[in-house]
Amino acid sequence: MSLGAVPWHHGAEDCAQDNHPVLDVFHYDTRSTIVRQNKCLTFEAPFSYVLVGSEKVLVIDTGALPDESGFSFAKATKEIMKHSSFEDKEVIVLHSHSHSDHHQGDSSFLGLNNTQVIAPKLDQVIKFLGVNDWPHGQVTLDLGDRKVTLIPTPGHQEEAITIYDHNNKWLITGDTLYPGLIYVKDWQAYRQSINKLTEFVKQNEVKVILGGHIEMSQEPGKYYPIGTTYQPNETALPLSVQDLITLNAKLQQSEEAQKMVFNSFVVQPMSTLQKSISNIFRWASSAL
Template sequence: MYLLLGSERALLLDTGTGHATLRPVVESLLDGQRLIVAHTHSHGDHVGGDGEFDEVVGKSAEDVATYFGIADWPNDVVQLDLGGRVLDIIPIPGHHASHIAVYDRTSKVLFSGDSLYPGRLYVFDWTAFRASMTRLAEFVAAGNPVEWILGAHIELTREPGRDFEMGADKHPDEHELELDAGVLSELAEVLEEAGPDPSRIESDHFIVYPVPAG
């Protein structure tokens, strides 16, 4: 979960599983800004705390497009001005139909949700995911410098390419969360090389993990 503060508005990106009370913590960090709650995507571990909040962006791709004013989903990139802090909202379906990335021009951080992080990248729509990662890499290359990419999970150890067991409740010596822009370029490149048929791809910093339909 990430809270981005502008002078007029604040954006809470994801609300977690709902197993912890979130609103008092968020409100303690606000200074009169109007709070918007949105999601990188709508899987249960990202929307579980929605019920605590008043203004929450809907869960479908249509809801997200309507709220942010994205006329041509998933090709348009739109801006959200929080007041002295401009965010770019970038549709990147593939892991989930409603998935977005958020680029913060102030900190030069790219928030990538479950589409890129040090772990297993679960791909439910292979064609959409390949296209999304190409567009995201092109967005960065087109004059949007990235200091860090921050995703939503860590599933890798510090040993390159080695992941923890699924469901592991302890992650000793885990990979750092921050990834640099080169990892996104690598992801786009290996997906392009893999072609149209889903395939598992292991890298030092991620594992592309296609999920069979049904």
């Protein structure tokens, strides 16, 4: 099945009657799994990616659900990947960015043997990547017979990175680019990041761009409002290289921050109030 044809669970009209599992799981192949959290449990319904190499496993984002009521993202991940000898490999937990709906499941990985959780904080991300001039440069990580390239792409959020999977030719962009309403905190950084990714796809084959959510309907330019728990007409997860190129062309035409509406996504600069709230959350998080 192609990624564009995956019938993701898209919530329910009455979530009190919803009996779908916590995680909607799609095995692309025996070493590549995409997970979506139940929209009735979190309207964000974020996507996580599990990429398995012969020596290491990379978990990208742990979702919006904290480890409570018996749910453990780490336990669930190991269960759905048991066919890949998950237990025998080093596990690296990394995040597309530091917004809370992408790292609430981290605690279930903490303290596990042979597991490294990269805290979603800028200093920790820079330390892990080993880059000396953030956000410039990129780092390639060898998972064993599988390489992934990690690219700093701030703009939506300060710590944002994009992950390129050399095996599947996937560009995993988190909330930097996805079929939804993309809020941009730093407009100039975002312009530079999208331009960087556009240059990257010129040099590397990319089959699909995979983001952190689905918020768009199948009607071009229309998205479901924040908080929606039922999206019966939602669009597919993958975006195309052409979507990226089109966005970059529009961004490079003007330096002015402005709302940009495309068929498959909408880019919206944050307001001053939204930026202030974001900074407060960053301060509170750094104090923990």
